[in-house]
Amino acid sequence: MTDTLWTRDEIESPCVKICVIHPDSKLCTGCLRTLEEIAQWSRMSATARREIMASLPERAPQLTQRRGGRAGRLNRS
Numbered sequence: 738m739t740d741t742l743w744t745r746d747e748i749e750s751p752c753v754k755i756c757v758i759h760p761d762s763k764l765c766t767g768c769l770r771t772l773e774e775i776a777q778w779s780r781m782s783a784t785a786r787r788e789i790m791a792s793l794p795e796r797a798p799q800l801t802q803r804r805g806g807r808a809g810r811l812n813r814s
Contacts, residue, residue: 748786750778751793762799769796 752775755767764771770778774789781789 748783748790751790759800761801762796764796764799766800769793769800 751768751770753767755765757766758764758772759766765775768775770789770793778786
């Protein structure tokens with residue numbers, strides 16, 4: 738008799754535990770999902786999750802660089 742592992746046929750979350758919502762784009766700077774997508778993720782179908790996952794790379798340019806942080810300090814005259 739062999740042991741079998743229980744697996745789920747689901748797409749994993751793109752969450753990278755950097756949960757900050759960008760003020761202009763309203764996207765999470767870590768996973769690039771909207772708040773609504775994050776909230777609904779566990780209830781979405783696998784098809785809906787795949788569609789979102791496929792669209793994430795296109796969203797990255799929507800995040801504009803903010804003025805603060807290290808880059809902001811280095812640019813001071």
